[in-house]
Amino acid sequence: MIESLVELQNIGKIYWRGDAEETALVSATCSVKPGDRIALVGPSGSGKSTLLHLMGGLDQPSTGSISWPGLGTCENLRPQKVSYIFQMQSLLPPLTVVENVELPLLLGQIEATKARKAALETLNRMRLNTIADKLPEELSGGQAQRVAVARALASRPQLILADEPTGQLDHPTAQxxxxxxxxxxxGSETALVVATHDQAIAERMNTIWQMQHGVMEVVTC
Structure with a gap:
């Protein structure tokens, strides 16, 4: 039996906006296994980002339980076992492209020369080696997001969580x-969970989870 990377059981999440209670998730139960390709679809505010944050240990549930059977404890998930790709510009402005890509490796206590080698290899594989020494301000939006993808891949994570990674890009660049x-x-066993509004991207995944008012439904599997 394949061990799940992350398992959520009856997860609920409530936020407080002043005195107002806002329900972000309602009793979500799901799991992610190695090699999974999952799309999270649904309108803004439906709970997609909340679910990703909980999966990656960035937030704690109000009810229910989360475990990471194939990854270990919550404290040891990042920056190497779980990687994030965000919608908005997430590169650090003072760092060059290669420095941004190697940063998670350095934070994970990888020796500096090995971290630089892995970063350069990843950039080369993604045909970004020609911009390795550029600063984020010198990049186009598409280039910046490709570098963000390279940063997520460089540590060879077991799980990648992507929150609207193409949301700021035109359709051809997004594709x-x-x-x-x-x-x-x-060919890798790295699992990918992508929150997206782009139906064309969702349809390229093996499984689609539909989110609506904090309720999750598996549409295809």
Whole structure:
């Protein structure tokens, strides 16, 4: 039996906005296994980002339980076992492209020369080696997101959580970025969970989870 990377049992999440209670998730039960390709779809505010944050240990549930059978404890998930790709610009402005890509490796206590080698190899594999010494301000939006993908891949994580990674890109650039991501994961056991509004991207995944008002439904599997 394949061990799940993450398991959520009857997860609920409530936020407080002043005195107002806001329900983000309602009794979600799901699991992610090695090699999974999962799309989270649904309108803004439906709970997609909340679910990703809980999966990656960035937030704690109000009810229910989360475990990471194939990854270990919550404290040891990042930056190497679980990687994130965000919608908004997430590169650190003072660092060059290669420095941004190697940063999670350095934070994970990888020796500096090995971290630089892994970062350069990843950039080369993604055909980004020619911009390795550029600063984020010198990049186009598409280039910046490809570097964010490279940063997520460099540590060879077991789980990648992507929150609207193409949300700020035009359609052709978004499709190219997703091509690069899927090609980079081809043949690997790294699981990918992507929150997206792009139906074309969702349909390229093996499983679709529909989110609506904090309730999750498996549409395809």
């Amino acid at each position: 190219h970025l997703f091509d690069v991501l899927l090609d980079s994961l081809e």
